Amino acid sequence: MAKVIIIGAGGVGGVVAHKCAQVPEVFEEIVLASRTESKCKAIAAEIGRDVRTAQIDADDVPALTAFLEKEKPDLVINVALPYQDLSIMDACLAAGVNYLDTANYEPPETAKFEYSWQWAYQERFKEKGLMALLGSGFDPGVTNVFTAWMAKHDFEEIHELDIIDANAGNHGMPFATNFNPEINIREVTAPCRHFENGEWVETPALSTKNSFDFPEGIGPMNIYRMYHEELESLTKNIQGLKSARFWMTFSDNYLKHLEVLQNVGMTRIDPVEYQGQQIIPLQFLKAVLPDPASLGPLTKGRTCIGCIADGVRDGERKKVYVYNICNHEDCYKEVKSQAISYTTGVPAMIGAKMMLTGKWSGEGVFNMEQMDPDPFMEDLNQYGLPWTRVEIPV
Structure with missing residues (x-):
């Protein structure tokens, strides 16, 4: 049984909250946080079990760190904007919390997607004995x-x-x-x-x-x-x-x-x-x-x-x-x-479930393909994203 904080209340954040709520045996306590708490409250109202909400600015590292230290979650699921990945990772390090996101960091002033900024956190997460799982959406994920x-x-x-x-x-x-x-x-x-x-x-x-x-x-x-x-x-x-x-x-x-x-x-x-x-x-x-x-x-x-x-x-x-x-x-x-948010939100929940149940574990920063694919593939079939394998003649 675990406690998660989901940061971000857009389309994907809503799906993640719904899907985590469907697996109470893993996600015992769910907190949905965003800069605009009214969005969190609207999502929580749709869900048939208790989801707490909070107002937080993901760019404010000291405030986010204090929030995490007070709440003491087992994991932060980051479905905010890619610009905010590093500030949320900084807060997780400071508060001693494991981290998961669905998209890699991108600096606001340059349309440049790359993992270098987040891979640079490898030693810091390792030293703290924490795990960061990157890109647990659909593509990537x-x-x-x-x-x-x-x-x-x-x-x-x-x-x-x-x-x-x-x-x-x-x-x-x-x-x-x-x-x-x-x-x-x-x-x-x-x-x-x-x-x-x-x-x-x-x-x-x-x-x-x-x-x-x-x-x-x-x-x-x-x-x-x-x-x-x-x-x-x-x-x-x-x-x-x-x-x-x-x-x-x-x-x-x-x-x-x-x-x-x-x-x-x-x-x-x-x-x-x-x-x-x-x-x-x-x-x-x-x-x-x-x-x-x-x-x-x-x-x-x-x-x-x-x-x-x-x-x-x-x-x-x-x-x-x-x-x-x-x-x-x-x-x-x-x-x-719609399915675009669904196909990103369901894998975020499954990636979190992998971490919280110990099926995926490690110290440092990891991409999805570095983990054992089998339990994740089983859960895709169970939680709404069934897959098909076809051999193509060559």
Whole structure:
């Protein structure tokens, strides 16, 4: 029995709170904290068991440290903004609390996703006897575990990896992002980096397009190569990996709107002066776009996220596809959320469960693929993200 503090009350925070509440034998006490406590209270009111709420500014390390020292949780689940990862890690170190997040740190002034800042905490967490688990969402997160599971059960070596993420759903809005608009647009407009023949190759954002025929009736969709943070840790931790790519679907409508917004400067992350005030255009754009948490009742259709690994077993080439399909409407019925938040929030709960039950343990900073994939894969089937394995002829 354990106590957790969930920091962040957006779409993902709501899912994490709901899913932790469904497993009372592990999550005995849940505290949901955010800068805006009213959001926490609204989520707590939806949940059928007691969830306490609190107001906390995740950027204020002394205040957050004092809060953690008072509450004495076994684990902090960070589903706040990626900009706040380091301040929350600092507070966890100061208060002696284990840490988990779903997305790697990104400095506010640069759209640069990389693990270097968090990996630099390795010795500090180790010295304190604490564990930090990074990227326990879907991608990153489940995709790392899918890869580790295939490396353990299907291959002696994986040589090529393609991570393919499709949102085949529709919310009917002219333009809206399925998770935090600021983070989404920064991610999509950043230059693409992929791993090819053991080296990183950079290309312009969304400049490489393919078509992929998604399973179970979803059918063919355009996929665009882009950089995603799990590539950085997987290429470091999966032995023998020579090439790794990440692909995501985007509708023509989304790309048209994004191009116009870029052309008129609304995706800029540097401040501009307006009526005597400094504003950041992308943050203003976020304020006028629909809140992703409001898209739950509007979104129909499915997501499909999976990994295709190409490698060798017993001297023979082999290719395996492991994927999950998630239904937006089913997610809304269960936890009042669309599938994008659901597919991130459920793995955050499972990663926390792995740590709190001792199935995953260690001292220092870890990525998901460094842990035993088997108990996590079992829990995906149990808690709402069932997966399918298909062998592809070569």
